[in-house]
Amino acid sequence: MAHVVVVGADRGIAAGLVRVYKARGDDVTAVCLHDGADWHAEGVQVIADTDVTSDSAVQRMAQQLAGVPVDILLCVAGVGATDRWGRFDFDAMLAHYNLNALGPLRVVNALSDNLAEGGKIGIVTSRMGSISDNQSGHMYSYRMSKAAANMLGVNLHHQFRSRGVYVMLLHPGTVATDMTRGAKSWDSFTRPEESAAGLARQMDALGADTPPEFRHQDGTLLPW
Numbered sequence: 001m002a003h004v005v006v007v008g009a010d011r012g013i014a015a016g017l018v019r020v021y022k023a024r025g026d027d028v029t030a031v032c033l034h035d036g037a038d039w040h041a042e043g044v045q046v047i048a049d050t051d052v053t054s055d056s057a058v059q060r061m062a063q064q065l066a067g068v069p070v071d072i073l074l075c076v077a078g079v080g081a082t083d084r085w086g087r088f089d090f091d092a093m094l095a096h097y098n099l100n101a102l103g104p105l106r107v108v109n110a111l112s113d114n115l116a117e118g119g120k121i122g123i124v125t126s127r128m129g130s131i132s133d134n135q136s137g138h139m140y141s142y143r144m145s146k147a148a149a150n151m152l153g154v155n156l157h158h159q160f161r162s163r164g165v166y167v168m169l170l171h172p173g174t175v176a177t178d179m180t181r182g183a184k185s186w187d188s189f190t191r192p193e194e195s196a197a198g199l200a201r202q203m204d205a206l207g208a209d210t211p212p213e214f215r216h217q218d219g220t221l222l223p224w
């Protein structure tokens, strides 16, 4: 039984991950932005009020896990953003970067001591952060923050590999969550639980021999 910590677990893909690992019999901690009250009924441990853009909130979260080994750490919290050429809100873009790019770094930094040999870190970024896959432009803030998150993951790979802790960058697919609600054909998007099951399979395959990789939940290797 692994201890799995899922960050950003109030809803969406992260909530799917909590359920996938719980169903496998793992010990799951849901780190939530809000109170996470619904998780108690499902037997999931909750660490509430964890805004990953806040140093003090992330430190409080880490204090609650002090001395507790973490086998799998999944950084999922993130938001989408639309922006328009000529009408950028740079303060909003900085806040967005703080969440999508610095959020996972803040969390991994705070839980570094909890990750023992054999531990794994998964960061959910997005294909939109791929530089060579960018064939349509736009979405400046989202693309730039997710590209930075991909860079973070490769850096973490180098940071942790001598400790026997492995890192993978993950794309969840196009998933029917609140983030994408309202998009054309939303009903046909991948369900959060299906995406989560695929993400868990990629984490299962992650090990000592895995180079820095960016994987779709369906297993496809994605370009940086």
Ligand SMILES: NC(=O)c1ccc[n+]([C@@H]2O[C@H](COP(=O)([O-])OP(=O)(O)OC[C@H]3O[C@@H](n4cnc5c(N)ncnc54)[C@H](OP(=O)(O)O)[C@@H]3O)[C@@H](O)[C@H]2O)c1
Pocket (backbone or CB within 6 Å): 007, 008, 009, 010, 011, 012, 013, 014, 032, 033, 034, 050, 051, 052, 053, 076, 077, 078, 079, 080, 099, 124, 125, 126, 127, 171, 172, 173, 174, 175, 176, 177, 178, 179, 180
């Ligand atoms: N859906 C897709 O098609 C898709 C595609 C590619 C990548 N992704 C990535 O997958 C991840 C999850 O997305 P999703 O589709 O599941 O979105 P979602 O349903 O909107 O869920 C996002 C989660 O992040 C939490 N969150 C937002 N700001 C936070 C903060 N400052 N600190 C901690 N948690 C925070 C949200 O909490 P609240 O509920 O309170 O807001 C929510 O639980 C994101 O990183 C996203 O970029 C999604």
